[in-house]
Amino acid sequence: MAAAEPPEVVRSAGPQDTERVGARLVRELHPGAIVLLCGDLGAGKTTLVRGAVRELGHPGRVTSPTFTxxxxxxxxxxxxxxxxxYRLGAAGLDEEDPALLEEELAGDRIVFVEWPEAAVAELGPVAVRVELRHAGGDAREIEIARTGGGRG
Known part of the structure; x- marks a missing residue:
């Protein structure tokens, strides 16, 4: 088994840079890829997804799915x-919606998962793990670990 490559660390000066990181990242992914997004509240997880979604040519607004x-x-x-x-926390998926992941992980799409700790065992092979950290003001440090798993 080949060793995983070392994580890439990118510095973002603000939201536009974070969107560009998302756009660049999604260019390497294929349907079935799972991307875990980790970081504190307000670290830029949805901003990164916005860049990825726009790069793929999706029309419309990109918002956080915290309540949906x-x-x-x-x-x-x-x-x-x-x-x-995030809202699932320690309750996990079983109590909320057991079919949620099954439908979303069907393999015909790229899946971004914020706060994956609630369902890490159910996610299966992950293609990329992204850690976003506050670095003062609007700056962020983004660590991208390509695991080689998943279908992406």
Whole structure:
């Protein structure tokens, strides 16, 4: 088994840079890829997804799925599902919606998962893990670890 490559660390000066990182990242992904997004509240997870969704040519607004659990974006080159599992916390998926992940992980889309800790065991092979950290003001440090897993 080949060793995983070391994580890439990118510095973002603000939201536009973070969107550009998302756009660049999604160019390497294929349907079935799962991307875990980790970081504190306000670290830029949804901003990164916005850049990815726009790069794929999806029309319309990109917002956080905190209260809906999932936002789906169609109409671009590849469908995207953006999940936010923050509200599930320790309860996990079983109590909320056991079919949620099964539907979203069908393999025909790229899936971004914020706060994946609530369902990490159910996610299966992950293609990329992204950690976003506050670095003062609007700056962010973004660590991208390509795991080689997933279908992306």
């Amino acid at each position: 659990l999932v936002n789906r974006y169609a109409g671009g080159r590849v469908p995207v599902s953006h999940l936010d599992l």
